[in-house]
Amino acid sequence: MVKIKVKLHTILNKYAKGEAKEGDSITLSKGTTLKGLADYLAIPEHMGLIFLVNNLPQDKNYILSEGDEVKAFSLICGG
Amino acid sequence: MNKYSNTQLRISLDTASHKTERINDKILKDYLGGVGYAAQLLYRELEPGIDPLSPANKLVFATGPLTSYRIPGGGSIQLCFKSPLTKVWGESRCGGDFGPDLKRAGYDYIIIEGRSPEPVYLFINDDEIQFKDARHLVGKTVSERTRIIKEELNESNISIMCIGIGGEKLVNIACVMFEDRAAGRGGAGAVMGSKNLIAIAVKGAGNPQPQNKEGFAVALKEARRIVKESETASGFRQFGTIGDMAGNDAAGDWPTKNWQSNNWGKAEELYDHYLANNFVKNSACYKGCPVACGRMVKVDEGEYKTPLHEGAEYESISAFTAFVLNEDVDAAIYSTYLCNELGIDTISAGALIAFAMECYEHKLISQEEADNLDLSWGNSQVLPILVEKIAQREGLGNLLADGVVMAAKKIGPQAEEFAVHCKGMEGPAHDPRSGKLLAVTYGTANRGMCHIHPLEGMAYDSGKMTWDMTSYGVPDPNTLDRWDEKGKGTITKALQDGLIMPDVLGVCKFLMYVGLTLEHYANLLSALTGWQLTGKDLIKIGERVSNTQRLFNVREGIKRKDDLIHQRVGSLPRFGLYHQEERCVIKDYEGMLEEYYQARGWDTATGIPQKHKLIELGLS
Numbered sequence: 001m002v003k004i005k006v007k008l009h010t011i012l013n014k015y016a017k018g019e020a021k022e023g024d025s026i027t028l029s030k031g032t033t034l035k036g037l038a039d040y041l042a043i044p045e046h047m048g049l050i051f052l053v054n055n056l057p058q059d060k061n062y063i064l065s066e067g068d069e070v071k072a073f074s075l076i077c078g079g
Numbered sequence: 080m081n082k083y084s085n086t087q088l089r090i091s092l093d094t095a096s097h098k099t100e101r102i103n104d105k106i107l108k109d110y111l112g113g114v115g116y117a118a119q120l121l122y123r124e125l126e127p128g129i130d131p132l133s134p135a136n137k138l139v140f141a142t143g144p145l146t147s148y149r150i151p152g153g154g155s156i157q158l159c160f161k162s163p164l165t166k167v168w169g170e171s172r173c174g175g176d177f178g179p180d181l182k183r184a185g186y187d188y189i190i191i192e193g194r195s196p197e198p199v200y201l202f203i204n205d206d207e208i209q210f211k212d213a214r215h216l217v218g219k220t221v222s223e224r225t226r227i228i229k230e231e232l233n234e235s236n237i238s239i240m241c242i243g244i245g246g247e248k249l250v251n252i253a254c255v256m257f258e259d260r261a262a263g264r265g266g267a268g269a270v271m272g273s274k275n276l277i278a279i280a281v282k283g284a285g286n287p288q289p290q291n292k293e294g295f296a297v298a299l300k301e302a303r304r305i306v307k308e309s310e311t312a313s314g315f316r317q318f319g320t321i322g323d324m325a326g327n328d329a330a331g332d333w334p335t336k337n338w339q340s341n342n343w344g345k346a347e348e349l350y351d352h353y354l355a356n357n358f359v360k361n362s363a364c365y366k367g368c369p370v371a372c373g374r375m376v377k378v379d380e381g382e383y384k385t386p387l388h389e390g391a392e393y394e395s396i397s398a399f400t401a402f403v404l405n406e407d408v409d410a411a412i413y414s415t416y417l418c419n420e421l422g423i424d425t426i427s428a429g430a431l432i433a434f435a436m437e438c439y440e441h442k443l444i445s446q447e448e449a450d451n452l453d454l455s456w457g458n459s460q461v462l463p464i465l466v467e468k469i470a471q472r473e474g475l476g477n478l479l480a481d482g483v484v485m486a487a488k489k490i491g492p493q494a495e496e497f498a499v500h501c502k503g504m505e506g507p508a509h510d511p512r513s514g515k516l517l518a519v520t521y522g523t524a525n526r527g528m529c530h531i532h533p534l535e536g537m538a539y540d541s542g543k544m545t546w547d548m549t550s551y552g553v554p555d556p557n558t559l560d561r562w563d564e565k566g567k568g569t570i571t572k573a574l575q576d577g578l579i580m581p582d583v584l585g586v587c588k589f590l591m592y593v594g595l596t597l598e599h600y601a602n603l604l605s606a607l608t609g610w611q612l613t614g615k616d617l618i619k620i621g622e623r624v625s626n627t628q629r630l631f632n633v634r635e636g637i638k639r640k641d642d643l644i645h646q647r648v649g650s651l652p653r654f655g656l657y658h659q660e661e662r663c664v665i666k667d668y669e670g671m672l673e674e675y676y677q678a679r680g681w682d683t684a685t686g687i688p689q690k691h692k693l694i695e696l697g698l699s
Contacts, residue, residue, distance in 0.1 A: 011314040048543030079320025079393035
C-alpha cells in the first residue's frame with residue numbers, strides 16, 4: 001500500500017468523496033497510477049486532467065509512491 | 080422574441096445624418112449575421128489599403144439572429160472594422176445588454192461612416208436617432224461618461240458603449256467598453272475615436288417574434304435545460320475564467336515573462352490571494368445570463384485600492400502577472416481596472432509592458448526613454464503608470480501605443496525577438512507549447528494572434544472539449560496526444576468553421592463549452608426564421624465566413640509568411656516545470672500549416688483561397 005496526499009482544484013473538488021481534502025492522506029494499492037487515482041476518485045475520463053506530483057508534471061501512467069503529493073487540475077474552461 | 084429585423088442603421092458622421100436600409104434574405108441566408116454579415120459588408124464597402132484611422136474606414140456594430148436576453152448567451156455584440164493594430168480584418172466581441180437592446184430598437188446592425196467634426200455621441204431610441212454634443216465627455220473615465228450620459232438622457236434603462244481616453248488618443252489597442260466589459264482586441268476604440276464618436280446609447284421597446292413559436296419554445300427549453308444541468312456552467316459560475324489560472328500554469332498553458340516560458344509555478348498562490356482578498360461575488364454581463372461567469376472584485380486598501388467592479392478575468396490578470404512576472408495580485412487588479420476605465424485592451428497592454436521590460440533589460444530602451452522608470456521584471460509599481468502612459472500617449476507610452484510591431488520597428492531590429500505577435504496582434508495568455516492545435520490557431524486566425532478563433536486549443540488538446548464537433552468528423556481528442564502535431568492543421572480548419580458560429584449567431588462562445596452544439600443552434604435558428612438548417616449547414620456558412628475574412632486579408636496583402644508564428648512561441652521553455660520538456664517544442668509548424676491550407680483549399684505556396692473553393696462557397 002502507498003499513502004499519498006491529493007489536492008483537487010476548482011471543479012474537481014466535488015469528486016473528492018470527502019476523502020481527499022487538502023492535507024488528508026489516501027491509501028492506495030501499490031502500483032496505482034494517476035489514472036488509477038482518478039478512477040478511485042470517480043473522476044470521469046473526459047475531464048482533461050493535468051497532474052503535478054511533488055510539483056512536477058506527470059502523465060496518467062505515472063506510478064504513485066509513498067508520500068507523493070498530487071495536485072490535479074481540469075480546465076473549467078475558457079477565458 | 081427575436082428574429083431578424085432585416086434592418087441596418089447607417090450613420091454618416093460627416094453630415095450627422097442616418098438612414099435605415101432593408102437587408103435582403105439571400106445575404107442573411109449566406110452569412111446569417113454577426114462577424115459573417117459584417118465580413119461581406121466590409122469586403123464590399125471598404126477600399127483596400129485605406130488608413131484604418133481615416134474616415135474611409137467603417138465600424139460595424141453587429142448583432143446576430145440569436146442575440147436576445149432570452150437565449151442563453153444572447154447578450155452579445157460584435158464590432159467589425161479594419162484594424163489599426165494589424166491593418167487587416169478586425170473584430171471584437173463584447174458581452175452585455177447592448178446587443179439585445181439594439182435588436183429591441185429594431186436594428187440588426189449599425190454601420191458607422193465618416194468622421195464628425197466635433198466629438199458626438201448617438202442616442203438610438205427605437206426609430207429616433209439623435210446626435211448629441213460630447214465635448215464635455217472628452218477626457219473622462221469610462222464610468223464617468225457612462226454615468227453622465229445616463230443622467231443627461233434621464234434614462235437608467237439604456238445600454239451604452241463608449242470609448243475611453245485611449246480611443247480619443249487613437250491608441251491602436253484602444254477598446255470599446257460596455258460598463259466593465261470590453262470589445263477589447265484589435266483597436267475598435269481607436270477606429271471609433273478617429274470618427275469623433277464617443278459613445279452610442281441605445282434603448283428599444285420592440286419584441287420581435289419567432290416564425291415558429293412552438294418550435295422555438297421547444298428548442299429554447301432544451302437549450303436552457305442543458306445549461307442548467309451543465310457541470311461547466313456551474314464551474315464558470317463558481318470559479319470564473321480566473322479559476323483556470325492554476326491549471327493552465329500546471330499544464331504549461333500560461334505564457335510567462337514575455338513568452339520565455341510556458342509556466343511560472345506561481346498561479347496557485349496568486350489565485351489563493353485573489354480568492355481570500357479580492358473576490359466578492361459572481362456576476363452576469365447581461366440581464367439574465369444563466370452562466371454568470373463574471374467576477375465582482377475589489378482591492379480594499381493601499382496604493383492599488385479600487386471600488387467594487389467587474390474584473391479579474393483570466394486573460395487580464397495573466398497579462399498583468401505572468402506576462403510581466405508580477406506577484407502582486409492587487410497591482411494586477413488595479414492595473415486592469417485602470418485599463419477598463421481608460422479604454423485600452425488589457426491583454427495587449429500587459430503584453431506591451433512585458434515587451435518593454437525585456438527591451439529595457441537588454442538596454443534597447445534607455446533609462447531616459449523609459450521615462451526614468453525602473454522597468455525591471457516584476458516591478459508592480461510601474462504597471463499602472465505604464466497603463467496610464469499608453470492610454471494618454473505620454474513618453475514611453477506613446478511608443479507602445481502603436482502596438483508591438485510598430486514599437487519594435489522604432490526601437491530597432493534587435494527588439495523583434497521580443498515582439499511576440501501574429502499579424503501584429505500581441506499574444507494572449509494561452510501557450511501552444513501545452514498543446515499544438517493552438518499554434519495553428521494563432522497563425523491562421525483572421526484577426527491575428529487570437530486564442531478564441533476557434534476556441535482555446537488547449538481545451539481540445541487536453542481531451543476535455545469536442546464541442547460535439549466529433550459528429551462532423553473531428554477526431555476525438557482522447558485518441559490523440561496534446562503534443563502531437565500531425566493532424567492538428569486539418570483539425571484546426573474544421574474547428575474554426577464550426578466554432579466561429581457563436582460570433583456569427585450573436586451569442587457568447589462559452590455556451591458551446593457549456594454544452595450547446597451546432598445542432599441546438601440550428602434548431603433555434605430554424606424555428607426563429609422558418610428556414611430549415613442543420614449543424615452541417617452552419618459549418619458550411621462558417622467556412623464561407625472564414626474565407627470571406629481571409630479574402631479581406633489577402634486583399635490587404637496577407638500571405639503565407641503572415642501565417643507563421645513567432646519563433647519564441649514554439650521554442651523550449653527557458654525555465655519552469657517544462658524547461659527540459661522537448662515535447663513542448665513545435666517541430667514542424669510549416670507542416671501543420673501545409674495541412675491546414677490543404678484542408679482549406681488554399682494555395683499552399685501563397686495561402687490564397689483557390690478558385691474551386693471560392694466557387695464551392697459562392698464567393699467567386
